[in-house]
Amino acid sequence: MNVYPFISEILQIAIVLGIAPAFIGWVRMLKCWSQGRTSAGLLQPYRDISKLFAKDVVLAENASWIFRFTPYLVFGTTVLAGGIIPMLSIDLPLSATADVIVLVALFAIARFFTALAGMDIGTAFGGMGSSREMTIASLAEPAMLMAIFTISLAARSTSLSQIVQVIYSGQSVLRPSLAFAFLAFVLISLAETGRIPVDNPATHLELTMIHEAMILEYSGRHLALIEWAGMMKLFLFMSLGAVLFFPWGIDATGSAVGVVLAFVFLLLKLAVSGVILVLIETGLAKMRLFRLTEFLGSAFLMATLGMLAYYILD
Amino acid sequence: MMLDPLNLAGSAIFLLFAMAFLAMFLTGRQRLLNTLSFIAAAAASLAATAAGVWVVGSNIAIQAVMSIGLPDLPFHLRLDPLAGFFMTVVGLLSFIVSVYSLGYVKGIARQRPITRLVIFYALFLAGMFMVILADDALFFLISWEVMAAASYFLVFFEDERVENRRASFLYMVVAHVGAIAILLSFGVMSGLATGFEGFHGYTFDAMRQAQFPSAWATAAFLLAFVGFGAKAGVIPLHVWLPEAHPVAPSNVSALMSGVMLKTAIYGIVRVTFDLIRVFPWWWGTVVLVFGLISAVMGVLYALMQHDLKRLLAYHSVENIGIILIGIGLAMIFRSFNFPLLAALALTAGLYHTLNHAIFKGLLFMGAGSVLHATGERNMEEMGGLIRYMPWTAALFLVGCIAISGLPPFNGFVSEWLTFQAFLLSPSLPSPLMKLLIPMGAALLALTAALAAACFVKAFGVTFLGHWRGHHTPHIHEADWFMRVGMIMAAALCLCFGILPTLVIDWMDTVSGQLVGTRIGESAGAFGWMWLTPVARERASYSGPLVFLVTLSVIVIAYLLLHVRAGSIKRVPLWDCGFEKVTPRMQYTATAFSMPIRRIFGFLFSIREQVRLNPQAPHRAFPRRMHYYLRIRDRFWNWLYKPIVDISFWISRTAGRLQQGRIQAYLIYSFVTIIVLLIFMR
Incomplete structure (x- = not known):
């Protein structure tokens, strides 16, 4: 039995867990620089998380088990998602357990529970956050699946490993359909990970927050888990975009050198995607909630155009 | 008499009729009547389930002729894999609901005599089993009417309220319009089978052997689709459903929503795949389009409801839509002669039929427990029930996750299979279909996402937060019979979710019978852990692994974080520095769905008014505010x-x-x- 896939699987999960905070640190650092502020450094997210882990938990009197279970579930599904996306190597044992539809559903169940936790305490903030988050999700999810379907039509598979392999082997690079799908994917990633212009991750202002409103009541290790899972989610969306649309450098041979090279490539791609993310975030202002219909509608339109382009042009 | 599945199913029906008869003499002893009748119903359902599982598993078809009824027009019975599958679906949920009813009806019996409920419950179950067993048009329609009439009286049960009488009347009207369409459809088919002079075309066997001219076949199909669609609640024939399901006693709502609608699905599948057999592709498109409309509109209407049972009733419309999507795709694939893809789509549709029966039954049972405990159906008056009813809350949550199509529960698997069927449509020869069918996949994704939003609302408003009502509640948890019923349904949700290969392997004979190909070999080619519908390269899903890996990460994280005993401090709610937070400040169901109401508002007829009390000193400081909102079905x-x-x-x-x-x-x-x-x- 070949042990390489299992090693790269464990490596990959370790990387997702370990590097996700550094990535968010990188994004924040770039943002500070671009706005003329002094940054707290690449390692600040690690310090935040470890501080939160050390703190005691303060719970509202009427918080139920759902409120306490949610951080663990969100963390668990995100780690599993981190094991599914082939970032370093195509040959991952966990990759076959779930295809891209399951991946979307894993993020959906994490969101489902976060929204429930937001309503658990019974404050207006939590309910508002849950309501908005579920509205945005219900518009973003079809667009996300449309973008993914365009790719999976090109690759004739919904299995992530297979998609990456097909695109990597050069059968479908630089197709117009993929370009549209990529644009849609970028827009949806902003919505799904709660970045500007959809949501502002740095705000605690009542009228603008969406994701933060749901997790407002969390503290201590619960908050640490949710924050960490949020960082991993951003990391995963960025690397999903990187492997689906630009799979260069990924290891298809299953050798140690290949994995190391793939890691270096991944870091490079993430660094670049961080720059792009910051450019988008500093260039745009947060949208009004009901303008989001247009934003996500255009994402859906892009994905649909991608699908049309697949039939007409490819 | 040899024990074969048909005898088993027949004795189940006999037992139900006997029970209905016996119930008339037990009016004086209500508690005994309750216990005895629901135990009998549970036993009969179990026998029917066993018969169904047996027939489907061993891939046999048993026929029988009973010479009762009109002279020279005997009743024909037949139990083949398709009938066996639906027999299992109906029997399984009926068994669970009968166990639940042992506890639930005890609560009703304290307020009013239950004889009527018991008699028509037994007849209702018997009617559904007979519909599935029927192998001729006459017996089918008689059984169909037994089922419809019995369910009418069940909806009518609490007849002192005007809304119940109205709802049951509406139900009766729509059911009969549907029955007329079905009667005409069978009339067309039997007439063409043997000519309009003879009577012997009324058996399904004669119809199976007949060749129909395409125009007449189309007429028969459209009539059958209208007739069965009225029963299934396909939009725009759905109006009776959100009226009738909420007002029936909750155990009956569970059965009506969970399995009675499925008899209509059975009818559609039986008429198209088994009786007419050869059909053009556009029939499938009709079914697909109505399925998509029902799915999207059903969930949007559900989002606007704040009556818990009405919300669930609209979700039945949505799920019937999802089932029809699978069946419509199967019809399209079959007419273009792709048997494997047709088998996949049909399996997706039928699997969702089974799943929907289980989770919708669970949800209605949960809603019944809430109604039983609080006397309230309006979610805006509830809240915080998770503290008073921990069991019901946890089990209802399982149903919510399953119906939202989220892993690891069963709703996800069937929606996943439907997505896979959608993604295989590019192999169709027609360019138009290639283009339009993936759009359907987007609508299905929209449906699933909106369903998740709707059930966050339903669960969050009902069970989480604080009690919103004016007086403090005296809420009690459901009793053990009710809990056991719900636990069985929840356990099945999980089993069908993480072990889909075993179920698909079992029900594969149905697609073998109807489209001539099975998917079991490819679906389970990599062992019971892996669901690979077409090929491993195409797509794979391992329910057990997804479940176990997530669970183990959760457990590890939990253990790691509890090595050092960090204390949890319980404090009052953070109130932003104001004096106090009241339960009326929570988000309500209406508030929760407000963004979606605004985005999709053009689909409803909405009247919204805000009136300020004019006596206020200034517009910005109103003394009282009056908010009026009315949302109506445009149809x-x-x-x-x-x-x-x-x-x-x-x-x-x-x-x-x-x-x-x-x-x-x-x-x-x-x-x-x-x-x-x-x-x-």
Whole structure:
């Protein structure tokens, strides 16, 4: 039995867990620089998380088990998602357990529970956050699946490993359909990970927050888990975009050198995607909630155009 | 008598009839009646389930002829894999609901006599089993009417309320319009099978052997689709469903929503795949389009509801839509002669049929427990029930996750299979289909996402937060019978979710019977852990691994974080520095769905008014505020109101003939006789 896939699987999960905070640190650092502020450094997210882990938990009197279970579930599904996306190597044992539809559903169940936790305490903030988050999700999810379907039509598979392999082997690079799908994917990633212009991750202002409103009541290790899972989610969306649309450098041979090279490539791609993310975030202002219909509608339109382009042009 | 599945199913029906008969003599002993009848119903359902599982598993078809009924028109019975599958679906949920009813009906029995409920419950179950067993048009329609009439009386059960009487009347009307369409459809088919002179075309066997001219086949199909669609609640024939399901006792709502609608699905599958057999591709498109409309509109209407049972009823419309999507795709694939893909789509549709029965049953049972405990159906008055009813809350949550199509529960698997069927449509030869069918996948994704939003609302408003009502509640948890019923349903949700290969392997004979190909070999090619519908390269899903890996990460994280005993401090709610937070400040169901109402508002007829009390010193400081919101189904105004108005107009106009004077009536008879003499010489 070949042990390489299992090693790269464990490596990959370790990387997702370990590097996700550094990535968010990188994004924040770039943002500070671009706005003329002094940054707290690449390692600040690690310090935040470890501080939160050390703190005691303060719970509202009427918080139920759902409120306490949610951080663990969100963390668990995100780690599993981190094991599914082939970032370093195509040959991952966990990759076959779930295809891209399951991946979307894993993020959906994490969101489902976060929204429930937001309503658990019974404050207006939590309910508002849950309501908005579920509205945005219900518009973003079809667009996300449309973008993914365009790719999976090109690759004739919904299995992530297979998609990456097909695109990597050069059968479908630089197709117009993929370009549209990529644009849609970028827009949806902003919505799904709660970045500007959809949501502002740095705000605690009542009228603008969406994701933060749901997790407002969390503290201590619960908050640490949710924050960490949020960082991993951003990391995963960025690397999903990187492997689906630009799979260069990924290891298809299953050798140690290949994995190391793939890691270096991944870091490079993430660094670049961080720059792009910051450019988008500093260039745009947060949208009004009901303008989001247009934003996500255009994402859906892009994905649909991608699908049309697949039939007409490819 | 040898024990074969048909005898088993027959004895189940016999037991139910016997129970209905016996119940009439037990009116004086209500508690005994309750216990005895629901144990009998549970036993009968279990027998029917066993018969169904047996037939499907061993891939046999058993026929029998019973010479009762009209002379020379005996009843034909047949139990083949398709019937066996639906027998299992109906039997399984009936068993669970019967166990639940042991506890639930005890609560009703304290308030009113339950004899009527018990009799019609037994007849209702018997009717559904007979519909599935029927192998001729006559017996089918008789059983169909037994089922419809029994369920009418069940909806009518609490008849002192006007809304119940209205709802059951509406249900009766739509059911009969549907039954007429089904009758005509069978009439067309049997007439063409043997010619209109003989009577013997009424058996399904004769229809199976007949060749139908395509125009007549289309007529038969469309009539059957309208008839069965009215029963299934396909939009726009759904209006009765959100009226009738909420007002019935909750155990009956569970059965009506969970399995009675499925008999209509059975009818559609039986007529198209088994009786007509050869059909053009556009029939599948019709089914697919109506499925998509029902799915999206059903979930959007559900989002606007704040009556818990009404919300669930609209979700039945949505899920019937999802089932029809699978069946429609199967019809398209089959007419283009892709048997493997047809088998996949059909399996997706039928698997969702099974799943929907289980989780919708669970949800209605949960809603029943809530209703039983609080006497309340309006979510806006509830809240925080998770503290009073921990069991019901946890089990209802399982149902919510399953119906939202989220892993690891069963709803996800069937929606996943439907997505896979959608993604295989590019192999179709027609460019239009290639283009349009993936759009359907987007609508299905929208449906699933909106369903998740809707159930966050339903669970969050009902079970989480604080109690919103005016007086403090005396809420009690459901009793053990009710809990056991719900636990069984929740356990099945999990099992069907993480072990789909075993279920698909079992139900594969149905697609073998209907489209001639099975998917079991490829679906389970990599062992029971892996669901690979077409090929491993195409897509794979391992329910057990997803479940176990997530669970183990959760457990590890939990253990790691509890090595050092960090204390949890319980404090009052953070109130932003104001004096106090009241439960009325929580988000309500109406508030929760407000963004979606605004985005998709054009699909509803909404009237929203905010009135400020004019006595306030300033506009910015109103003393009182009056908020009025009415959301109505547009279909009611578009489709039903004109029909109602026209029928009233006709009856008013015709009513003028009624003078009340004997001379006038004598003149009418005289004129009639003259006219008849002229024309009928």
